Amino acid sequence: MLSASEPPPTAASLPSATPPPPSSDEDFFSSVSVASTSSTSSPIPSPPQPHPQIPITWPEDGTLTLDWVNNLMLTFDWASKNLSPSELPSVMPVPIFDWLVLTASKILHKEPNCVHIDSGSGLGPDSTVVVVGDVHGQLHDVLFLLRDAGFPSDDRFFVFNGDYVDRGAWGLETFLLLLAWKGDTRQAVVFMPNRVFLLRGNHESKYCTSVYGFEKEVLAKYAENGKHVYRKCLMCFEGLPLASIIGGSVYTAHGGIFRSSALIPAKRAKGKKNRKIVLNPDPSALSLGSMEELLKARRSVLDPPWEGTNLIPGDVLWSDPSMKDGLSPNKERGIGLLWGPDCTEDFLKKLNIKLIIRSHEGPDAREKRPGLGGMDQGYTIDHDVESGKLITVFSAPDYPQFQATEDRYRNKGAYIILEPPNFDIPVFRSFEAVTPRPKANPFYDFEDCVDSDEELDLASMAT
Ligand SMILES: [Mn+2]
Numbered sequence: 001m002l003s004a005s006e007p008p009p010t011a012a013s014l015p016s017a018t019p020p021p022p023s024s025d026e027d028f029f030s031s032v033s034v035a036s037t038s039s040t041s042s043p044i045p046s047p048p049q050p051h052p053q054i055p056i057t058w059p060e061d062g063t064l065t066l067d068w069v070n071n072l073m074l075t076f077d078w079a080s081k082n083l084s085p086s087e088l089p090s091v092m093p094v095p096i097f098d099w100l101v102l103t104a105s106k107i108l109h110k111e112p113n114c115v116h117i118d119s120g121s122g123l124g125p126d127s128t129v130v131v132v133g134d135v136h137g138q139l140h141d142v143l144f145l146l147r148d149a150g151f152p153s154d155d156r157f158f159v160f161n162g163d164y165v166d167r168g169a170w171g172l173e174t175f176l177l178l179l180a181w182k183g184d185t186r187q188a189v190v191f192m193p194n195r196v197f198l199l200r201g202n203h204e205s206k207y208c209t210s211v212y213g214f215e216k217e218v219l220a221k222y223a224e225n226g227k228h229v230y231r232k233c234l235m236c237f238e239g240l241p242l243a244s245i246i247g248g249s250v251y252t253a254h255g256g257i258f259r260s261s262a263l264i265p266a267k268r269a270k271g272k273k274n275r276k277i278v279l280n281p282d283p284s285a286l287s288l289g290s291m292e293e294l295l296k297a298r299r300s301v302l303d304p305p306w307e308g309t310n311l312i313p314g315d316v317l318w319s320d321p322s323m324k325d326g327l328s329p330n331k332e333r334g335i336g337l338l339w340g341p342d343c344t345e346d347f348l349k350k351l352n353i354k355l356i357i358r359s360h361e362g363p364d365a366r367e368k369r370p371g372l373g374g375m376d377q378g379y380t381i382d383h384d385v386e387s388g389k390l391i392t393v394f395s396a397p398d399y400p401q402f403q404a405t406e407d408r409y410r411n412k413g414a415y416i417i418l419e420p421p422n423f424d425i426p427v428f429r430s431f432e433a434v435t436p437r438p439k440a441n442p443f444y445d446f447e448d449c450v451d452s453d454e455e456l457d458l459a460s461m462a463t
Contacts, residue, residue, distance in 0.1 A: 052078045054091045064103065069180045076173040077143055081438045085169075088221040092176070094229070101232045104179035108198065109239035113295050117157055117246045121194045129157040129246050129423055131416040133359030133378070133393035134201065134254075137168025137214070140434040141397055141413060142177065148431060149415055152181055152195045159244050161359040161393070162201020162254035162317070165233075166212035167400045169440035172221060175233065200240035201254040202317040202360065206302040209234070213444035220443065238300040242316045247423030250355040256390075257339055257347050257356070258289040258315035259327070261297070286327045286337070288346055289315075306335035320361060321382045321390055323371035345385040354388035354424040357416060362394050363409035377430045378414025391416070391426060398433035402442040 052075035059068045079091050117123055130149045135142050152158050164178060165171030181196045202208060209215045209230075218233065219226035243253040289312060297312035304314035318336030322328075325340035339347075344356060363375040373380035375394050383390035397413035412430040419427065 056092050056096050064180065064183050072177060072180050073143060076139060076177060080139060080170055085221045086223060094225050097229060100176060100179055101236050104182045105236045105239050107182060111241045113241055113297055113299050114243040114245060114291065115197050115241050117197065117244060118248055123247060125420045126155045127157060127420060129159060129418040131252055131357050131393060131418065132158065132160045133395040134163035134362060135174060136163055136396045136399065137165055137171030137174050138396050138401065139170035139174045140437060142174050144431065144434050145395060145415055157195050159197045159246065159252055160199060161252055162199045163203045163359065165214040166203040166208055169443065171214045171217055197244055198240055199244060199254060200237065200242055200317060204237035204240055206234055213442065216443040234302060238302065242299055242313060243294060246418060249353045249422055249424040250357060250418060251351060251353055252357040253316045254358065255317045255319040255336055255360045256321060256358040257319060257343060258294060258312045259337060260287045260289040261293045261312055288343060288350065291351060341383040341385050344383040344390045345387055348387035355426065356390045357393060359393055361392055362396065362399050363411040376411045378412045379428050397431060400446065401437065402446040
């Protein structure tokens, strides 16, 4: 099944330092023909170089610049069409990989569990914020999305809701590209600090990446250095923040809301002084968590725990909305919560916000959720309550990519634009998958994992 080391049929065995022939990158920068639908302020991104300069080298002065990021985009796009997976190290050498991940990790680890994007971070009357859902290694669709929405800039913020890797064949390139856009706040003069926010998805974990392809992808691409590269990625995943608040009025996270971590005293033990504290075991006593609790959660775990006292990260990454009122354990997934419209209302009120934007459910998951909308347009409005709305956005069109055409959903992907003054009225943009997608071999057993995201195999996670 996994023949990842075989070159795709289109692979040319060009030496890595040879610039590609002019026709090879025609479909990304030069002929993306769908007119950009962005209406208002659209600063024109700096014109990309026509051909990638490979291999990727150290940025001048060790500083991440727009040119460097543009070249990285071109390079990954070109390599995906002209090289076999195992040739990736010839364009992205391990030392450059190390530097990029370290640079971004340092920033990410310092961010709070919930990043606030507001005037303090440069959000102003000319700003827009683009919110993106799951992208799952679909590099070409991410490149399209960035171009369609307009690249990150002084006035254009991006919040990605997680699930960068797994399933798609270019999870590593996708993740690295987003890390590059994240930039380096120490170099604020040169590059844009705090314009791109990368939240953690449930797939940014050891468990998911070992089942749904990312680990095998990295090992296939980096061979003897694969374990090192994979480990560095996992360390970076641990640093990803969990949620964002945009403009004081929108909460975003991969899965959704979370429980209160308040502990209640258990029955007093025999000895009067020997009071035992346990986590509230009664699901009927589940209650919504607060921002303070979210900020205190311990997010740097390889896999968010589904039991014990640190349950908030698992809730934020794995929960799903339901059409039935109430808060209950998410039995389908084995981790996280299900929450109803009443909880959406309570959460909006509690945080004094208007919108929740989450992701996490693609067309396959939605097929089995009666009462909730399908994901064919890339987004749904799940709860419409007095104080505002709950939205799901999914940004991987034509997902998942390896199923036979007739088994795929032909869903569109979508992203959301939030505009001033209050950033609380979502503008939806749906888009089709980029075609043709370069041929690639899957890095996971997609026939065994058709809808597998739904269920956490607790036994295998414990190992
Ligand atoms: Mn997910």
